[in-house]
Amino acid sequence: xxxxxxxxxxxxxxxxxxxxxxxxxxxxxxxxxxxxxxxxxxxxxxxxxxxxxxxxxxxxxxxxxxxxxxxxxxxxxxxxxxxxxxxxxxxxxxxxxxxxxxxxxxxxxxxxxxxxxxxxxxxxxxxxxxxxxxxxxxxxxxxxxxxxxxxxxxxxxxxxxxxxxxxxxxxxxxxxxxxxxxxxxxxxxxxxxxxxxxxxxxxxxxxxxxxxxxxxxxxxxxxxxxxxxxxxxxxxxxxxxxxxxxxxxxxxxxx
Amino acid sequence: xxxxxxxxxxxxxxxxxxxxxxxxxxxxxxxxxxxxxxxxxxxxxxxxxxxxxxxxxxxxxxxxxxxxxxxxxxxxxxxxxxxxxxxxxxxxxxxxxxxxxxxxxxxxxxxxxxxxxxxxxxxxxxxxxxxxxxxxxxxxxxxxxxxxxxxxxxxxxxxxxxxxx
Amino acid sequence: xxxxxxxxxxxxxxxxxxxxxxxxxxxxxxxxxxxxxxxxxxxxxxxxxxxxxxxxxxxxxxxxxxxxxxxxxxxxxxxxxxxxxxxxxxxxxxxxxxxxxxxxxxxxxxxxxxxxxxxxxxxxxxxxxxxxxxxxxxxxxxxxxxxxxxxxxxxxxxxxxxxxxxxxxxxxxxxxxxxxxxxxxxxxxxxxxxxxxxxxxxxxxxxxxxxxxxxxxxxxxxxxxxxxxxxxxxxxxxxxxxxxxxxxxxxxxxxxxxxxxxxxxxxxxxxxxxxxxxxxxxxxxxxxxxxxxxx
Numbered sequence: 208x209x210x211x212x213x214x215x216x217x218x219x220x221x222x223x224x225x226x227x228x229x230x231x232x233x234x235x236x237x238x239x240x241x242x243x244x245x246x247x248x249x250x251x252x253x254x255x256x257x258x259x260x261x262x263x264x265x266x267x268x269x270x271x272x273x274x275x276x277x278x279x280x281x282x283x284x285x286x287x288x289x290x291x292x293x294x295x296x297x298x299x300x301x302x303x304x305x306x307x308x309x310x311x312x313x314x315x316x317x318x319x320x321x322x323x324x325x326x327x328x329x330x331x332x333x334x335x336x337x338x339x340x341x342x343x344x345x346x347x348x349x350x351x352x353x354x355x356x357x358x359x360x361x362x363x364x365x366x367x368x369x370x371x372x373x374x375x376x377x378x379x380x381x382x383x384x385x386x387x388x389x390x391x392x393x394x395x396x397x398x399x400x401x402x403x404x405x406x407x408x409x410x411x412x413x414x415x416x417x418x419x420x421x422x423x424x425x426x427x428x429x430x431x432x433x434x435x436x437x438x439x440x441x442x443x444x445x446x447x448x449x450x451x452x453x454x455x456x457x458x459x460x461x462x
Numbered sequence: 463x464x465x466x467x468x469x470x471x472x473x474x475x476x477x478x479x480x481x482x483x484x485x486x487x488x489x490x491x492x493x494x495x496x497x498x499x500x501x502x503x504x505x506x507x508x509x510x511x512x513x514x515x516x517x518x519x520x521x522x523x524x525x526x527x528x529x530x531x532x533x534x535x536x537x538x539x540x541x542x543x544x545x546x547x548x549x550x551x552x553x554x555x556x557x558x559x560x561x562x563x564x565x566x567x568x569x570x571x572x573x574x575x576x577x578x579x580x581x582x583x584x585x586x587x588x589x590x591x592x593x594x595x596x597x598x599x600x601x602x603x604x605x606x607x608x609x610x611x612x613x614x615x616x617x618x619x620x621x622x623x624x625x626x627x
Numbered sequence: 628x629x630x631x632x633x634x635x636x637x638x639x640x641x642x643x644x645x646x647x648x649x650x651x652x653x654x655x656x657x658x659x660x661x662x663x664x665x666x667x668x669x670x671x672x673x674x675x676x677x678x679x680x681x682x683x684x685x686x687x688x689x690x691x692x693x694x695x696x697x698x699x700x701x702x703x704x705x706x707x708x709x710x711x712x713x714x715x716x717x718x719x720x721x722x723x724x725x726x727x728x729x730x731x732x733x734x735x736x737x738x739x740x741x742x743x744x745x746x747x748x749x750x751x752x753x754x755x756x757x758x759x760x761x762x763x764x765x766x767x768x769x770x771x772x773x774x775x776x777x778x779x780x781x782x783x784x785x786x787x788x789x790x791x792x793x794x795x796x797x798x799x800x801x802x803x804x805x806x807x808x809x810x811x812x813x814x815x816x817x818x819x820x821x822x823x824x825x826x827x828x829x830x831x832x833x834x835x836x837x838x839x840x841x842x843x844x845x846x847x848x849x850x851x852x853x854x855x856x857x858x859x860x861x862x863x864x865x866x867x868x869x870x871x872x873x874x875x876x877x878x879x880x881x882x883x884x885x886x887x888x889x890x891x892x893x894x895x896x897x898x899x900x901x902x903x904x905x906x907x908x909x910x911x912x913x914x915x916x917x918x919x920x921x922x
Contacts (some may be wrong), residue, residue, distance in 0.1 A: 328749075328750075331745060331747060331750070332743045332747035333747050333749055333750070335709070335747065336741070336743055336747035336748075336749075337749075338709070338736070339736055339741040340760070340761045340764070340809075340813075341733035341737045341761075341764075341765065342760075342764045347764070
């Protein structure tokens with residue numbers, strides 16, 4: 208009986224949290240137009256979320272591409288179809304690996320930075336001080352960071368995919384000897400512009416989700432050291448789960 | 463604390479890199495022949511069964527892609543599929559009596575329309591109609607045919623004994 | 628929210644700078660800038676205030692004191708509209724603070740300045756930019772004018788030379804002085820200080836005392852100081868309130884509080900270790916607990 212009560216309590220908590228996230232999302236969206244009037248703030252946040260994540264994204268993209276080439280070659284050469292390496296890898300990267308892995312890396316690097324930054328501002332009363340100075344912290348602090356993440360994420364995903372394909376090519380063509388012409392022509396015949404758009408769309412959706420989770424956790428963090436730490440951890444976990452759930456939903460809708 | 467200038471430049475580079483990657487992907491990776499660009503003309507063909515043929519499938523002759531399937535509709539007066547083919551203008555010497563068949567590329571590949579040249583002296587023009595068609599091979603029909611031919615052979619082997627009696 | 632229309636370009640709301648004289652009342656003729664009437668507030672299951680009555684007179688320095696945990700900070704949050712009372716009315720210059728929309732509340736807050744316990748400076752900006760922040764957010768003043776105002780405020784708190792430092796480089800006392808300059812940037816009518824002396828060395832404390840005084844009388848504003856530094860408040864306060872158990876247990880001038888009959892007031896004002904606020908946290912009988920361990 209106690210277990211049941213606990214479960215219903217947890218469920219109620221969960222629903223309440225979902226509700227507050229949506230209300231928060233509404234507030235942030237409402238402040239976006241005003242935040243856009245201060246482009247310098249947004250540029251700084253795109254820099255923080257995007258430009259500073261470039262190294263990790265490019266490195267991981269390269270290695271993911273190279274691994275895909277190795278694994279793909281190993282499987283395909285049993286059927287004599289190594290030429291199909293290009294199309295298989297490109298589609299996998301565009302449709303799934305690119306956006307999803309980028310989102311997970313983004314949550315880990317930029318998401319945690321956002322959450323801890325805002326959480327720390329909450330813990331040191333900076334956000335309250337802003338409210339007392341009649342400056343809406345959502346407009347000044349949260350919305351620019353949210354926009355920075357939303358703009359950066361699709362770009363990062365695209366860069367990841369492009370570098371990934373380069374990585375596939377690097378191992379597949381240069382190292383393993385897949386014929387360069389077949390590699391590219393097979394890729395061209397199986398990949399449609401629609402697939403690229405799907406990748407960008409997923410990148411955008413994941414960007415919204417991960418950025419929202421990060422700023423929400425930071426803003427509602429308990430104002431203590433452990434509170435900020437917990438908020439940071441939860442950002443990564445919830446971002447990852449949300450990304451994968453959304454990935455399924457978008458894939459199911461598009462295919 | 464980096465100066466604003468550095469931040470702006472870095473961010474600009476980042477965004478440009480993103481768009482460059484996008485440009486690379488869209489132009490280098492994708493199927494650029496999806497739509498027939500340049501001048502083209504349309505002809506149509508009516509099939510009893512198009513199998514798995516899709517809009518956008520290739521139209522080829524001797525293995526060379528010369529156009530795309532533009533649209534597939536059902537003509538309800540004769541209950542046949544009307545497939546409209548858009549062929550590049552460069553290929554303007556296709557004989558009027560060529561036949562169009564629905565083929566499968568490879569073992570499990572997607573279906574396309576293959577044109578085999580006929581012997582007529584007149585060539586296909588815009589709006590013309592391809593008369594000779596071969597439908598897609600549908601698995602169930604194949605099995606039925608196979609079963610029927612087995613049954614036929616049994617009958618044949620039975621007959622001589624009867625007449626001999 | 629309304630950002631720029633409170634001040635027209637280049638124009639500033641006149642503040643009375645006559646030293647020592649109380650500010651000229653603009654509207655209501657009440658002597659009290661803030662009135663708290665019969666306010667009750669509970670957080671969760673704990674009732675923090677019940678039937679609280681308090682007034683903050685204009686142009687004076689009012690002290691709010693009390694043992695730790697009596698809800699002094701909660702009171703400040705009620706006064707500034709950050710939280711709403713479950714019962715009762717809080718008036719700022721005649722306006723009911725708890726019933727305002729966010730926009731109206733922000734407009735009201737432009738008339739108040741608050742100094743947080745740890746300064747709460749924005750850590751990604753320099754001292755100069757921190758003080759300039761409210762001006763940049765709420766006014767359309769040209770940069771040169773903002774620069775002059777910022778330097779003037781920093782001069783008033785003695786930190787004009789530190790304008791280019793970053794908050795992590797400041798000592799606690801310096802950070803608090805910068806925060807004071809920042810809260811003064813928009814010339815509010817009321818300044819609230821939340822534990823301004825906590826954790827400061829005697830020299831810094833002396834600086835803050837001097838500044839609180841100067842600000843109040845030179846600029847003719849109203850000050851509310853929440854503190855438990857009895858000695859500092861002795862110098863500063865015109866009126867004092869002592870909160871305990873969710874109510875006002877003593878009110879009046881400092882001397883009146885010092886000689887108050889009530890035990891809790893006595894314990895607080897004289898720093899006695901035991902009294903109505905007990906030394907021992909509630910626990911079962913000592914001998915019984917010791918003996919239980921040996922079984």
